[in-house]
Amino acid sequence: MADIAYGLLAEFRTPEALMAAAREAREAGYRHLDALTPFPVEGLDHILHIPRPGISFVGLAGAIAGASTALLMQVYVNYDYPLNVGGRPVYAISAFAVVTFELTILLSALSMLIAMLWQNGLPRLNYPVFGAQRFHRASRDRFFLCVNADDDQFSAGETSNFLRRIGALSVEFVPK
Numbered sequence: 001m002a003d004i005a006y007g008l009l010a011e012f013r014t015p016e017a018l019m020a021a022a023r024e025a026r027e028a029g030y031r032h033l034d035a036l037t038p039f040p041v042e043g044l045d046h047i048l049h050i051p052r053p054g055i056s057f058v059g060l061a062g063a064i065a066g067a068s069t070a071l072l073m074q075v076y077v078n079y080d081y082p083l084n085v086g087g088r089p090v091y092a093i094s095a096f097a098v099v100t101f102e103l104t105i106l107l108s109a110l111s112m113l114i115a116m117l118w119q120n121g122l123p124r125l126n127y128p129v130f131g132a133q134r135f136h137r138a139s140r141d142r143f144f145l146c147v148n149a150d151d152d153q154f155s156a157g158e159t160s161n162f163l164r165r166i167g168a169l170s171v172e173f174v175p176k
Contacts, residue, residue, distance in 0.1 A: 003173075003176070004149075004175060004176045005173065005174070006128035006149055006175060007032075007146050007147050007148040007149045007154070008146070008147050008149075008154075008156065008159050008163060008171055008172065008173060008174065009132050009134075009135065009144055009145075009146050009172045009174050010144065010145045010146075010147070010163040010170070010171050011134055011137070011142050011168060011169045011171075011172075012143045012144070012145065012167065012169060013142070014143065015041045015044075015143055017167055018035060018037065018143035018144075018145060019041065019043065019044060020166070020167070021145055021163070021166045021167060021168065022035060022044065022048060022145055023047050025145065025147065025162075025163075025166070026047060026048075026049075028153070028162060029152075029153045030147055030151050030153050030154075030159075031049075031152070031153075032148035032150055032151040032154075033145060033147060033148070034048070034129075034145075034148065035048060035145055036129065036135070036143075036144040036145075036146065037138070037143050038138060038139050038140055038141065038142070038143075053116075055112050055115050055116055055119065056112075058111050058112055059109075059111060059112040061111065062107040062109075062111030062112065063104045063105075063108035065107050066103040066104040066105070066106060066107030066108060067100050069103060069107070070099050070100040070102075070103035070104065071100055074096045074099060075091060078090050128174050128175065128176055129144075129174055132172050133172060142169075145168075147159050147163070156173065160173075
């Protein structure tokens, strides 16, 4: 029984070779690409068309939700159970500042954490590329380009030949 393909993993010696290979793969029509490197390679995200994360907007929405929840909660409590302490007004906004600030920061941070985990696809208990034979070098000195099998251009034989032609040191089939 043949294994279901996740993709092909091509190994490169330098970040420049990886960048050139990614550029050629994009020009050849491959769209579902992933790069795995031991350190960030500047400009690779532009070649692979990795979208800019929208986590800051999620944080802003969490902050607004936290601030409004804190203010509404405190206003409601003071309306439902008014206390006249030292002649202060019932709705003293300055007295609400500490709780409002704390809940703003809390909900903003929690919403950004959840959004980051969701956008990164975490927790990911199994990632097929981690089982590849030579992938252990990705954290040391090698650069990998993965062409996913769900790409329209993907054909195991042709894609493997293409990756070898553009300079891959090795090309490995990655089963799902």
